Amino acid sequence: MGNWQLEIAKMTIYMTFPVGMFYYFNQTSLFENWVIKTKRELFPPENQELRKKFEESFRISREKHAVSFDEET
Template sequence: MGVKVEVFRMILYLTFPVAMFWISNQAEWFENDVIQCKRELWPPDKRQELEEFKERIRKQREERLLRAA
């Protein structure tokens, strides 16, 4: 009986991490859940505002460098 229990435990110890790795690396899960969450946090209109802000800052830095030169 002891060997059967040990074999079962070894199978369980090996199967559980492999199964969790396989489940967590499913592309469909990533696309459906993670990307959807990202879109909720940063909607496209906010991304546009962020890009405009970055462009304004870049122009201001360029103007400062031109004035300094």
């Protein structure tokens, strides 16, 4: 068995390791670039040309649905 110095060293490691990990992983500067890059991949800036194409296809789809609905009634 170890003496009291070994026990103090182990206790110090057990207490400082979680605090150190908490400090490291809560530094925004470490993850800021990654978060911004991922956010831009998931939600790209809006392109007006693509937006107009989407609205046009949505309008056509609604018109087709309205026509088929009118034919049923």
